[in-house]
Amino acid sequence: MTASADRWTFCSRGHIHWGANGGAGLLLRYAPERGEPVYLLTERSRWVDEGGTYGIPGGAIHDGESVEAAARREASEEIWPLPPYRVTGVDVQDCSGGWHFHIVRADVDEMFAAYTASQTDATGWFTLAEMPTLRLHPGFREWVEDQLRAGQ
Ligand SMILES: [Zn+2]
Numbered sequence: 001m002t003a004s005a006d007r008w009t010f011c012s013r014g015h016i017h018w019g020a021n022g023g024a025g026l027l028l029r030y031a032p033e034r035g036e037p038v039y040l041l042t043e044r045s046r047w048v049d050e051g052g053t054y055g056i057p058g059g060a061i062h063d064g065e066s067v068e069a070a071a072r073r074e075a076s077e078e079i080w081p082l083p084p085y086r087v088t089g090v091d092v093q094d095c096s097g098g099w100h101f102h103i104v105r106a107d108v109d110e111m112f113a114a115y116t117a118s119q120t121d122a123t124g125w126f127t128l129a130e131m132p133t134l135r136l137h138p139g140f141r142e143w144v145e146d147q148l149r150a151g152q
Pocket residue numbers: 011012013014015016017095096097098099
């Protein structure tokens with residue numbers, strides 16, 4: 001496994017993206033028996049790209065690495081502990097220029113206390129309805145808007 005994919009890359013539409021193989025992130029959800037599901041978001045450290053915004057732990061997919069493995073590796077670097085989780089699906093965001101970000105959706109059994117490790121200033125659990133009030137990472141904001149439009 002190499003980290004050579006940890007770099008900026010241009011897609012065919014001329015956007016600049018982090019990750020030569022695309023990116024992946026982990027979206028953890030806790031669905032209580034009653035009430036709205038909540039999602040674990042992280043506030044990115046000020047010194048990283050899009051610092052101060054809320055999103056999900058994630059980053060570049062390394063060479064030869066699966067989407068799910070990349071999401072797990074990035075999440076375990078940015079928060080701890082990373083409890084057991086069940087992957088429920090993967091949402092692919094396509095910039096139309098050949099670059100993709102994969103949101104690995106997974107369920108956990110409790111609203112665990114997540115501590116920040118690297119590149120992260122804070123964590124919190126939020127319902128979908130609460131998310132538009134946050135300063136969101138632009139890529140994650142698209143996902144939130146898609147979900148709200150879909151009426152979930
Ligand atoms: Zn692009």
